[in-house]
Amino acid sequence: METVIKVLQPGPLRIIEHKFSAEExxxxxxxxxxxxxxxxxxxxxxxxxxxxxxxxHK
Structure with a gap:
């Protein structure tokens, strides 16, 4: 199972995707x-x- 996280970052690409493994x-x-x-x-x-x-919060 992988989870894809989209991150907004300044620069020419604007959106960066990173795939995280279940272990990560x-x-x-x-x-x-x-x-x-x-x-x-x-x-x-x-x-x-x-x-x-x-x-x-107690």
Whole structure:
């Protein structure tokens, strides 16, 4: 299974297509899941941090 992502970019081509394999998509999803979990942990450990308060739904 491949997923095609169209990205608007400045330049002569305007639209660039990139095909992602299922493995690339799995790796990207795993990375995002880890980042979000880390972000939530930091928000909970540092509740006085006003930067994150509006983005964490408890």
């Amino acid at each position: 998509i799995r790796k990207a999803n795993d990375t995002i899941s880890k980042v979000v979990a880390n972000w939530r942990t930091n928000a909970n450990l540092h509740p006085k941090n006003q930067l994150l308060k509006d983005y964490i």
